Structures are given as C-alpha cells and as structure tokens.
Amino acid sequence: MKNITERKQAETILKGENKNLETLVIKRSEELFKVQNELKQANRLSSIGTLAATVAHELRNPLGVIRMAAYNIRNKVNSPATNRHFEHIEKKIYESDLIINNLLSYSNIKLPHYQKVSAHNLLTDCIQLVGAKYLHKQIRVTKDIDPVKDEYIEADEFQIREVMINILDNAYQSIEHDHGRIRVKARIQDFYMKIKVQDNGVGIDKSEKADVFKPFFTNKSKGTGLGLAICHELVQLHNGKIELASRKFHGTAVTISLPMRRSYDGVQDPYN
Ligand SMILES: Nc1ncnc2c1ncn2[C@@H]1O[C@H](COP(=O)(O)OP(=O)(O)OP(=O)(O)O)[C@@H](O)[C@H]1O
Ligand SMILES: [Mg+2]
Structure with missing residues (x-):
C-alpha cells in the first residue's frame, strides 16, 4: 500500500x-x-x-x-x-x-536602441521642424494624431525621427502648386502603430513605384535618392513595414507600421 x-x-x-x-x-x-x-x-x-x-x-x-x-x-x-x-x-x-x-x-x-517613445510628441516635433524649412510654400498641414496621445511605442527615437523627417521632406518637396496639403495620421491597429503621411503633390509614376526604396533612385536635381532607402532599412530593423501608395499628379501616401512593443513577433502580445 x-x-x-x-x-x-x-x-x-x-x-x-x-x-x-x-x-x-x-x-x-x-x-x-x-x-x-x-x-x-x-x-x-x-x-x-x-x-x-x-x-x-x-x-x-x-x-x-x-x-x-x-x-x-x-x-x-x-x-x-x-x-x-x-x-x-x-x-x-x-x-x-x-x-x-x-x-x-x-x-x-x-x-535600434529601444526606448519608450511618445509617437504623438515625436510627430509634433518633426512636423514643426520640417514645416519650418518650407514656410515659403504655404502648405496646409493637418494633424490627426490625438488617438495616440497617451500611447507609447518601444523604438529607437532617433531612428524613427529620421524616418519621419525623410518622409515629411519628400511630401513637402512633392508639392509645387499653391493649394498644397499634407495630412499626418496616427492610429493603433493590432498592436502596431500606423503612421500615414499623405500629400497632394506630383505623385509617382506606376513604372517608378518599385524603385523608390532603392538606394540612389531620385527624380530630384538635388536629391541623393537615399532618403527612402534609409527609411526602409530603419523601419525593417524595428520589424516594421513601410508602404507607399501613389497616383501620378494626385498625390502620395507613405505609411509606416511599427510594432508597439519590441518583442512582439506577430503571434502574441507579450503584455497579455
Ligand atoms: N511624397 C512623394 N511624392 C512624390 N514622389 C516621391 C515622394 N516620396 C518619394 N518620391 C519619389 O521617390 C524618389 C526617391 O525618394 P528619396 O527620398 O529616396 O530620395 P530623394 O528625395 O530624391 O533624395 P533625398 O531624400 O536624398 O533628398 C524621389 O526622388 C521621388 O521621385
Ligand atoms: Mg527624400
């Protein structure tokens, strides 16, 4: 027994x-x-x-x-x-x-050197910083970023700043008429922070869409063609995604999606 x-x-x-x-x-x-x-x-x-x-x-x-x-x-x-x-x-x-x-x-x-980053503050700063360079262009900028006001992401602040500055620079540079508009939108979706920058500038020809992320591809006399290549590299390092949608003569939208948390691997939320 x-x-x-x-x-x-x-x-x-x-x-x-x-x-x-x-x-x-x-x-x-x-x-x-x-x-x-x-x-x-x-x-x-x-x-x-x-x-x-x-x-x-x-x-x-x-x-x-x-x-x-x-x-x-x-x-x-x-x-x-x-x-x-x-x-x-x-x-x-x-x-x-x-x-x-x-x-x-x-x-x-x-x-990336990961920190807690307020996307709201970062976007506000970048919009102000880049906008100051193009005051002569009189472009109307709309911010639709309040839904992420109290949120933070785990990211390299310096690198994401560089990404946003490059994207905003491109948006400003694409506008040559006097009714320019740029819209910056931020939302959280499925544990990702999505930031979209939309302009009503010259747009990109269908045949060139595949080339814009390649190093040295440029249509500008003073461009180096490295801006979007650097953005692509930095976003990828964060396990994120960068996408571009465009219509020639109508405008362009660039969207970056960044995981909210560093260890998020697309399968589970580590904070749950
Ligand atoms: N918002 C946009 N509207 C229209 N075309 C764009 C936009 N963003 C990028 N492009 C196109 O993609 C090309 C590559 O962009 P990228 O930022 O890599 O280089 P660049 O702006 O030409 O040069 P740099 O960023 O070094 O000043 C641009 O020359 C332009 O033709
Ligand atoms: Mg550029």
Missing part, C-alpha cells in the same frame, strides 16, 4: 518537473531564436555599412583634391568666362558632398 502511494507521489512530482522542463525549453528556444535573428540583422548591417563607409571614404579624398584644384585655378585665372564653369564644378562638388553625407548616415545605421 505504502509503495503505491509513494509511486503516485513520485509520478506527480515527475509530471510537475516535466512541465517545468518543457516550459524552460520553450522559453530558451524563443530566446535563442531572438538572438539568432538579431545576429543575422547585425551581420547584414555590418556588410552594408562597411561598403557604404568605404565608398564614402574613397570618394571624399579625390573630391577634396578636385575642390582644392578648382579653387586654386579659379583664383589664378579669375576671368568671367571661366568663372561660370567653376561655379558649376563647385555646385557639383557640393551635391556630391551631400551624397557622401547620406551614404555615411546609411553606413552608420545601427541596431
């Missing part, structure tokens, strides 16, 4: 231990999966980064030499006939500098 009771007790204990072990294995596997993913992203980042930094560095030196030589010749010759050409050279050097700076910013992309 005693033996049977002892065996039952032992079995119950064993069952409990098994359950604990199972939970532990699942937890450790999840952790391992997360670390593996981070490692994969870090590797990918470092190869893009190394290439971009090398190219930027290699270009910066010859460009400096060209700038110096142009400056010296211009001073020596100092004739109105050649000055026009030198101005052109200087302008092109300046534009190349812009490309190099953006390349360096591309190469400096690091894994």
Whole structure:
C-alpha cells in the first residue's frame, strides 16, 4: 500500500518537473531564436555599412583634391568666362558632398536602441521642424494624431525621427502648386502603430513605384535618392513595414507600421 502511494507521489512530482522542463525549453528556444535573428540583422548591417563607409571614404579624398584644384585655378585665372564653369564644378562638388553625407548616415545605421517613445510628441516635433524649412510654400498641414496621445511605442527615437523627417521632406518637396496639403495620421491597429503621411503633390509614376526604396533612385536635381532607402532599412530593423501608395499628379501616401512593443513577433502580445 505504502509503495503505491509513494509511486503516485513520485509520478506527480515527475509530471510537475516535466512541465517545468518543457516550459524552460520553450522559453530558451524563443530566446535563442531572438538572438539568432538579431545576429543575422547585425551581420547584414555590418556588410552594408562597411561598403557604404568605404565608398564614402574613397570618394571624399579625390573630391577634396578636385575642390582644392578648382579653387586654386579659379583664383589664378579669375576671368568671367571661366568663372561660370567653376561655379558649376563647385555646385557639383557640393551635391556630391551631400551624397557622401547620406551614404555615411546609411553606413552608420545601427541596431535600434529601444526606448519608450511618445509617437504623438515625436510627430509634433518633426512636423514643426520640417514645416519650418518650407514656410515659403504655404502648405496646409493637418494633424490627426490625438488617438495616440497617451500611447507609447518601444523604438529607437532617433531612428524613427529620421524616418519621419525623410518622409515629411519628400511630401513637402512633392508639392509645387499653391493649394498644397499634407495630412499626418496616427492610429493603433493590432498592436502596431500606423503612421500615414499623405500629400497632394506630383505623385509617382506606376513604372517608378518599385524603385523608390532603392538606394540612389531620385527624380530630384538635388536629391541623393537615399532618403527612402534609409527609411526602409530603419523601419525593417524595428520589424516594421513601410508602404507607399501613389497616383501620378494626385498625390502620395507613405505609411509606416511599427510594432508597439519590441518583442512582439506577430503571434502574441507579450503584455497579455
Ligand atoms: N511624397 C512623394 N511624392 C512624390 N514622389 C516621391 C515622394 N516620396 C518619394 N518620391 C519619389 O521617390 C524618389 C526617391 O525618394 P528619396 O527620398 O529616396 O530620395 P530623394 O528625395 O530624391 O533624395 P533625398 O531624400 O536624398 O533628398 C524621389 O526622388 C521621388 O521621385
Ligand atoms: Mg527624400
């Protein structure tokens, strides 16, 4: 009799231990999966980064030499006939500098440093900051972001700021008429923060839609074509999504979706 009771007790204990072990294995596997993913992203980042930094560095030196030589010749010759050409050279050097700076910013992309970020404050700041650059354009900006006023997301504030500034810059730059409108909307949907920037600017041709996220694709005389490529990279690092919808001559809407919480993997809400 005693033996049977002892065996039952032992079995119950064993069952409990098994359950604990199972939970532990699942937890450790999840952790391992997360670390593996981070490692994969870090590797990918470092190869893009190394290439971009090398190219930027290699270009910066010859460009400096060209700038110096142009400056010296211009001073020596100092004739109105050649000055026009030198101005052109200087302008092109300046534009190349812009490309190099953006390349360096591309190469400096690091894994996000997660913090609690108020999307409402971040958007308000960015709208004000970018708007101040385009006061001459008289564009009406509407903010529809109050539904996220008391919410926060786990994200790298600096990186998401850069994303929003790039998207807003593009929206302002796309408007050439005098009844310009930009609408910024933020909502929470299925544990994601969705931010949409809509403009009524020139729009994008269907044939070019697939290219806009590629590095160096630009339609602007002073653009580097790295803005949206950087946005794409940064949003992806946050396990988010960036989408663009556009109609030529009507306008463009760019939407980013960011997971509200860092460890959210699309299957479960870790806070529930
Ligand atoms: N809101 C928009 N409306 C119309 N076209 C857009 C918009 N956003 C992006 N584009 C198109 O996509 C191209 C690539 O954008 P991206 O931001 O990557 O580079 P850029 O704006 O040309 O240069 P940079 O951002 O370096 O100043 C733009 O040149 C433009 O043709
Ligand atoms: Mg841009």
